[in-house]
Amino acid sequence: xxxxxQHKERLLESTLFIVSSITIIILFLICLFLFRDALILFRTxxxxxxxxxxxxxxxxxxxxxxxxxxxxxxxxxxxxAICISVPLxxxxxxxxxxxxxPKIADFLKPFVEILAGIPSVVYGFFGLVVLAPYIQNLLxxxxxxxxxxxxxxxxxxxxxxxxxxxxxAISSIPSSMREGSLAMGATRWQTIYKVVLPAALSGISAAxxxxxxxxxxxxxxxxxxxxxxxxxxxxxxxIVESVRTMTATIxxxxxxxxxxxEHYHALFAVGSVLFIMTFLINLIAxxxxxxxxxxxEGS
Amino acid sequence: xxxxxxxSEKIAFALIGVSISIxxxxxxxxxxxxxxxxxxxxxxxxxxxxxRSRMTEGGIFPAIVGTITLIIGSMLAALPLGILAAVxxxxxxxxxxxxxxxxxxxxxLAGTPSVVxxxxxxxxxxxxxxxxxxxxxxxxxxxxxxxxVIIRSSQEALLAVPMEYRQASLALGITxxQTVKNIVLPAALPGIVTGxxxxxxxxxxxxxxxxFTGAAYFLPRVPSSIFDQFMALPYHLYVLATSGLDITxxxxxxxxxxxVLLLIVLGVNSIAILIRRHYRKKLRL
Numbered sequence: 001x002x003x004x005x006q007h008k009e010r011l012l013e014s015t016l017f018i019v020s021s022i023t024i025i026i027l028f029l030i031c032l033f034l035f036r037d038a039l040i041l042f043r044t045x046x047x048x049x050x051x052x053x054x055x056x057x058x059x060x061x062x063x064x065x066x067x068x069x070x071x072x073x074x075x076x077x078x079x080x081a082i083c084i085s086v087p088l089x090x091x092x093x094x095x096x097x098x099x100x101x102p103k104i105a106d107f108l109k110p111f112v113e114i115l116a117g118i119p120s121v122v123y124g125f126f127g128l129v130v131l132a133p134y135i136q137n138l139l140x141x142x143x144x145x146x147x148x149x150x151x152x153x154x155x156x157x158x159x160x161x162x163x164x165x166x167x168x169a170i171s172s173i174p175s176s177m178r179e180g181s182l183a184m185g186a187t188r189w190q191t192i193y194k195v196v197l198p199a200a201l202s203g204i205s206a207a208x209x210x211x212x213x214x215x216x217x218x219x220x221x222x223x224x225x226x227x228x229x230x231x232x233x234x235x236x237x238x239i240v241e242s243v244r245t246m247t248a249t250i251x252x253x254x255x256x257x258x259x260x261x262e263h264y265h266a267l268f269a270v271g272s273v274l275f276i277m278t279f280l281i282n283l284i285a286x287x288x289x290x291x292x293x294x295x296x297e298g299s
Numbered sequence: 300x301x302x303x304x305x306x307s308e309k310i311a312f313a314l315i316g317v318s319i320s321i322x323x324x325x326x327x328x329x330x331x332x333x334x335x336x337x338x339x340x341x342x343x344x345x346x347x348x349x350x351r352s353r354m355t356e357g358g359i360f361p362a363i364v365g366t367i368t369l370i371i372g373s374m375l376a377a378l379p380l381g382i383l384a385a386v387x388x389x390x391x392x393x394x395x396x397x398x399x400x401x402x403x404x405x406x407x408l409a410g411t412p413s414v415v416x417x418x419x420x421x422x423x424x425x426x427x428x429x430x431x432x433x434x435x436x437x438x439x440x441x442x443x444x445x446x447x448v449i450i451r452s453s454q455e456a457l458l459a460v461p462m463e464y465r466q467a468s469l470a471l472g473i474t475x476x477q478t479v480k481n482i483v484l485p486a487a488l489p490g491i492v493t494g495x496x497x498x499x500x501x502x503x504x505x506x507x508x509x510x511f512t513g514a515a516y517f518l519p520r521v522p523s524s525i526f527d528q529f530m531a532l533p534y535h536l537y538v539l540a541t542s543g544l545d546i547t548x549x550x551x552x553x554x555x556x557x558x559v560l561l562l563i564v565l566g567v568n569s570i571a572i573l574i575r576r577h578y579r580k581k582l583r584l
Contacts, residue, residue: 009474016383016387019380019383020383022384023384024404029423030416033422033423033427088318095319114330114565118329119534121506121537124537124540125333125553129539129550167509187308198549210494216412217414219507224537254418268418281399281410282407282409283407286406
């Protein structure tokens with residue numbers, strides 16, 4: 001009887017073990033299926049042409065699969081988004097955790113969370129019908145569907161990530177550090193600037209990395225507002241021109257390609273590049289976060 | 300010349316005030332535009348009728364049904380797997396290489412772009428398993444997308460259960476699984492439910508993963524089997540706003556669809572927040 005019960009416990013534990021490895025299995029399967037279909041492209045195309053090619057003309061004769069315009073498109077939009085959302089996000093986090101009185105902070109936190117809940121296609125729709133015409137009029141452009149519009153929308157979408165993780169990092173700073181600084185006669189701003197922010201720096205950097213990962217992987221919004229012209233964006237005027245990101249290319253073209261064609265595999269190759277980039281960004285954010293956890297525990 | 304610390308504090312706080320106002324302004328403007336324009340488009344017939352005249356008139360009934368079908372399908376697959384995985388990670392496994400690897404995988408899956416999940420669903424479910432573009436392929440793709448979310452929130456809920464509960468139960472000679480089943484899981488249930496509801500909001504709003512795994516441009520009926528294609532709210536909005544027959548003429552339908560989608564997602568999220576608040580108060584007592 002006792003033996004039987006132990007047997008059952010063992011069986012349950014090993015079942016649970018197998019279930020819990022599901023995330024590892026999924027990650028493995030994603031790599032397998034993504035890279036498998038991507039590698040088929042390089043039977044006919046050279047890897048160097050793909051990475052350094054500056055033209056994405058999948059329907060021309062012969063087709064050209066150059067990653068560069070798409071990669072740079074993604075980078076321009078993401079860079080713009082980070083320039084807007086990092087200062088806004090970090091200062092908002094400072095306000096919520098250091099300056100606002102607790103009642104206002106309790107209201108602001110779920111308010112910012114609303115942003116995280118809005119579906120990306122709704123952001124895209126808003127960007128398309130409200131922001132793009134506004135940007136077009138404001139800057140007197142031939143079209144409002146440009147990189148800048150995408151950057152602004154992505155910045156808004158990355159805000160909740162950046163604010164909530166930075167805020168966690170700032171609130172985890174022990175209050176004895178603040179009190180020590182204030183007792184020395186420093187103003188509240190000096191305390192925030194010289195004591196709190198440096199101590200929370202690694203947590204804030206992790207927040208920025210995760211916000212960047214979110215921005216670079218966003219699909220529907222950029223596809224709807226950036227105009228999707230697959231040309232290498234100029235510097236600096238590329239910010240007010242149409243660009244096409246890696247994510248938008250996949251989403252736009254995958255529906256129309258014959259399955260198993262060269263173009264199909266090229267899109268998987270773009271997807272693999274995207275996956276590797278976000279994988280690295282997440283890994284770095286993870287490492288930064290762990291480092292900072294050890295530091296606080298050590299002190 | 301150095302600025303007086305009092306003055307520089309004032310300048311800094313003023314700038315921070317400007318910045319938080321911009322954030323509040325952004326949220327308000329987005330909600331205002333969708334709600335004020337969407338409000339007038341919504342009516343009983345809009346919610347219950349089929350689209351007519353090549354989607355320039357009529358309602359969004361099949362899209363609503365499609366989205367609900369996707370929610371049910373993906374939750375059926377993701378909830379048991381996600382919760383059981385969290386139970387193992389929290390109640391059974393010891394810190395070590397396995398746990399580290401699983402947690403690394405969770406973090407990375409949570410940050411993987413949704414369009415990559417779409418590609419994966421296309422390669423695995425649509426082509427390799429031969430499901431074709433269908434309800435089941437899209438549901439499983441979405442399930443994979445939310446499993447990391449469910450594991451994480453269930454883990455948090457399990458962590459919040461006091462250690463004494465487990466120790467008391469184990470001290471009575473009750474086995475670990477019985478302890479988990481009868482003591483730990485019931486105590487963690489509100490937290491687990493909250494996390495699951497939040498992931499429903501995520502499933503309802505995702506577009507990129509269903510683009511190539513089964514969402515139909517136009518299908519004037521509800522799906523009849525799990526191997527049928529379907530319409531879904533987010534894809535319907537995308538189609539009408541970018542490639543519909545009359546893009547500017549159907550703005551009211553677009554706003555209405557956006558509003559319904561927003562109501563589902565925000566409604567579901569508010570329910571989750573209310574449940575969390577309710578049980579937090581209870582725990583304090």
